[in-house]
Amino acid sequence: MVEEQIAGRGVKDPRILDAMRKIPRHLFVHNSLKDKAYGDHPLPIGEGQTISQPYIVALMTEALKLNSSDRVLEIGTGSGYQAAVLAEIVKEVYTVEIRDSLRETADKMLDGLGYKNIKTKYGDGYDGWEQYAPFNAIIITASANHIPPPLIKQLKEGGRLIIPLGSTLYYQTLTLVTKKNNELDVEQMGGVAFVPMIGEAKRK
Ligand code: SAH
Numbered sequence: 001m002v003e004e005q006i007a008g009r010g011v012k013d014p015r016i017l018d019a020m021r022k023i024p025r026h027l028f029v030h031n032s033l034k035d036k037a038y039g040d041h042p043l044p045i046g047e048g049q050t051i052s053q054p055y056i057v058a059l060m061t062e063a064l065k066l067n068s069s070d071r072v073l074e075i076g077t078g079s080g081y082q083a084a085v086l087a088e089i090v091k092e093v094y095t096v097e098i099r100d101s102l103r104e105t106a107d108k109m110l111d112g113l114g115y116k117n118i119k120t121k122y123g124d125g126y127d128g129w130e131q132y133a134p135f136n137a138i139i140i141t142a143s144a145n146h147i148p149p150p151l152i153k154q155l156k157e158g159g160r161l162i163i164p165l166g167s168t169l170y171y172q173t174l175t176l177v178t179k180k181n182n183e184l185d186v187e188q189m190g191g192v193a194f195v196p197m198i199g200e201a202k203r204k
Contacts, residue, residue, distance in 0.1 A: 001025075001038040001054055011058045015066075019088035020058060025051075027109060028079040047099050049195055051079040052141060056192060058085075063176050063189065064137040064160050066090050071132065073154065075125030076141035076197070080106030083118050086139070093118045094132050096125040098199055126200035128154040135159060142197040143172045146204065155179050164194040 002021050011017065026037035028051055033043050042050040052060075061082075066072065070090040074083055077097035083106070086093045097103035100122045107120040121129060125140070126148045133154035140151070140163040147163055155161050159179050166172030174189040196202065 001040075005040050005055050006058045009055055011055075011062050013062050015089045016058050016061050016085065019085045020054065022088065023081070023084050024113075025054070025081060027113070028081040028084075028106075045079045045102065047102060049078055049099070049102060051081050052194075057082050059189070060139055060141075060162050060174070061085055061089070063162050063174075064139060066137060070136035073129055073132070073135040073138045073151075074141065075128075075138070075151070077103055077106045077120055078141060080110045080118075080120075082139065082141055083120075084110060084113065084115060087115050087118045090136075091117060092132075094121070094129050094135070095119070096121045096123055096129055098122075098124055124199035125197070126150065130154065137161065140164070140197070141194065143194040144197040144201040146201075147175075147177065148201060152177075152179065152184070157182070162189075164192045169196060 002017050026034045029037050029043050042053045045051050066089050071092040072086050072090050074095040077095040083093050083095045103120050103122045110118050128150045134156040136156050136159050138151050138161040143164040145167040161177045164172035165175040174192045176187045178185040
């Protein structure tokens with residue numbers, strides 16, 4: 001998986017490659033999908049949600065240019081796989097999930113694997129996680145047609161945020177935002193297909 005799909009497509013950061021070699025991805029999907037867990041595609045994780053394609057996990061993680069001392073916020077815990085990748089690289093990971101059954105399963109899995117630096121929370125990620133803000137980086141793993149303003153607020157000066165931005169259900173633009181002097185520097189990274197953010201993001 002790592003050689004062909006990730007390093008082979010240009011992801012270089014050894015911390016990401018090592019993390020993805022180490023983490024047992026098959027434990028983050030249902031038993032019946034275990035033999036497909038390392039394939040070049042997303043997979044269903046229940047409740048109509050998906051674990052992202054391995055390459056997209058790597059690409060988004062690399063774009064955040066993380067440091068080992070960073071505190072990172074993830075919106076959309078899903079299976080917990082992306083949180084595990086982040087936790088191998090940074091000091092603290094905070095992850096918010098709006099479907100409590102997914103949060104619970106992910107939390108148990110991450111706990112069982114021994115991750116002490118990941119905190120999960122049930123709630124609408126639109127509001128971020130004020131208690132632990134500000135964050136060096138924020139990763140949103142569900143799509144929205146705008147960046148939730150509370151997330152921009154909770155991003156540190158100089159920090160990076162990545163989000164699949166777009167108004168359609170099937171196609172969005174992976175968008176990287178850097179907060180500079182309280183302005184946003186925006187870079188588009190190409191097309192992706194994520195499940196939509198629900199809750200407040202959908203109402204606005
Ligand atoms: N990062 C995950 C994949 C996420 S799939 C992984 O590694 O497996 C997108 C997730 O976002 C779903 O689990 C979905 O329930 C969640 N989600 C959707 N809207 C949300 C919101 N408003 N706040 C938090 N989570 C949300």
